[in-house]
Amino acid sequence: MKVKIFDEGHEKDLEESINEFLKDIDYVIDIKYQVAISVFAEEQVYCFSAMVLYK
Numbered sequence: 001m002k003v004k005i006f007d008e009g010h011e012k013d014l015e016e017s018i019n020e021f022l023k024d025i026d027y028v029i030d031i032k033y034q035v036a037i038s039v040f041a042e043e044q045v046y047c048f049s050a051m052v053l054y055k
Contacts, residue, residue: 002053
């Protein structure tokens, strides 16, 4: 089993990164998805991440 971690600032970027990675993968065990939000001054900062478990 192997693990690949993705971390992007926008959900569409995360989607594109994962889809590109999965083109070369034969067997996906699981995908874990997470969103984190923080506030810095008057700006909201989003972090979209995923962990792909694969063989």
